[in-house]
Amino acid sequence: xxxxxxxxxxxxxxxxxxxxxxxxxxxxxxxxxxxxxxxxxxxxxxxxxxxxxxxxxxxxxxxxxxxxxxxxxxxxxxxxxxxxxxxxxxxxxxxxxxxxxxxxxxxxxxxxxxxxxxxxxxxxxxxxxxxxxxxxxxxxxxxxxxxxxxxxxxxxxxxxxxxxxxxxxxxxxxxxxxxxxxxxxxxxxxxxxxxxxxxxxxxxxxxxxxxxxxxxxxxxxxxxxxxxxxxxxxxxxxxxx
Numbered sequence: 126x127x128x129x130x131x132x133x134x135x136x137x138x139x140x141x142x143x144x145x146x147x148x149x150x151x152x153x154x155x156x157x158x159x160x161x162x163x164x165x166x167x168x169x170x171x172x173x174x175x176x177x178x179x180x181x182x183x184x185x186x187x188x189x190x191x192x193x194x195x196x197x198x199x200x201x202x203x204x205x206x207x208x209x210x211x212x213x214x215x216x217x218x219x220x221x222x223x224x225x226x227x228x229x230x231x232x233x234x235x236x237x238x239x240x241x242x243x244x245x246x247x248x249x250x251x252x253x254x255x256x257x258x259x260x261x262x263x264x265x266x267x268x269x270x271x272x273x274x275x276x277x278x279x280x281x282x283x284x285x286x287x288x289x290x291x292x293x294x295x296x297x298x299x300x301x302x303x304x305x306x307x308x309x310x311x312x313x314x315x316x317x318x319x320x321x322x323x324x325x326x327x328x329x330x331x332x333x334x335x336x337x338x339x340x341x342x343x344x345x346x347x348x349x350x351x352x353x354x355x356x357x358x359x360x361x362x363x364x365x366x
Contacts, residue, residue: 136159136160136161136181136182136250137160137161137162137163137178137179137180137181137182138155138160138161138162138163138180138181138182138183138184138246139162139163139164139165139171139174139175139178139180139182139183139184140152140155140162140163140164140165140184141164141165141166141168141170141171141174141183141184141185141186141189141194141197142164142166142184142186142212143166143167143186143188143189143190144186145166148164148166150239151184151239151242152164154239154240154242154243155243155246158243158247160246163178163180167189167190167191167192168189168190168191168192168193168194168196168197169191169192171183171185171189171192171197171201172192172197172200172201175201175204175205175207176204179205179207180205180207181207181208181250182207182208182209182210182246182249182250183201183207183208183209183210184210184212184242184246185197185198185209185210185211185212185229186211186212186213187211187212187213187214188213188214194211194212195227198211198227198228198229199227199228201228202227202228202292202333202334202337203292203337204290204292205292206292206293206294208230208231208246208249208250208252209228209229209230209231210229210230210231210232210233210242210245210246210249211229211231211232211233212232212233212234212235212237213232213233213234213235214234214235215234226329226332226333227333228330228333228334230249230252230326230327230330231245231249231326233245252320252324252326264277264278265277265300265304268300268303268304268306270303270306270351270362270363271350271351272284272285273342273350273351275299275300275303277300277304280296282296282299284342284343289341289342290341291338291341292334292337294319294334295334295337295338295341297318297319298315298319298331298334298335298338299338299352301315301318301319302315302352302360302361302362303362305361305362306361306362306363308361309355309358309359309360309361310359310360310361311358311359312328312329312331312332312359313328314359315331315359315360316328316330316331331360335352335354335360338352339351339352351363
């Protein structure tokens with residue numbers, strides 16, 4: 126039997142869909158493959174469930190009542206690095222691009238094959254998130270940039286002596302920039318540093334995480350103190366000139 130046929134019972138999936146019939150079908154297919162599944166019927170419940178359930182994957186409908194799927198995706202990206210698959214009822218390239226730039230990893234257009242959806246979930250779970258810690262034995266020293274202090278050993282970031290809560294991906298991106306402060310790093314270089322060279326997907330995900338980092342650091346992109354955008358090249362740490 127193929128060892129990759131199932132990711133194992135520990136993998137958790139949150140299905141966010143207001144169509145109860147579709148949500149039931151999707152959940153049933155996932156449960157058949159040994160996923161632990163929860164369901165949320167609206168955007169507010171989705172964020173609450175995600176904080177408590179800590180899913181590995183969120184299947185997220187764009188057209189939700191109240192808080193729509195795009196806003197839910199933005200909110201999820203403030204505290205979790207889980208994989209997000211967006212579901213849309215329109216075969217519209219703009220919707221797909223907007224969905225990906227708020228932090229989604231993949232998308233499917235309705236109607237879709239439930240087998241394909243399960244297959245997409247499995248593919249995402251096999252995608253490396255970041256290099257294994259054993260791959261690098263040397264932990265870089267703490268770095269100070271103005272009032273910002275980044276401590277890779279403790280995996281903590283302090284701004285004016287106040288602890289700033291970051292997701293693992295946000296921390297790894299900031300540490301990569303801070304430990305290469307003389308360099309401009311492209312999206313691809315940041316992807317490979319955080320997720321490894323085997324990662325495939327939309328490199329614009331970097332922009333989403335950078336926006337979230339700037340928001341948490343109170344860093345204005347037009348007059349940055351910490352993260353600079355070098356147009357056409359990438360990002361670097363340090364104040365703008």
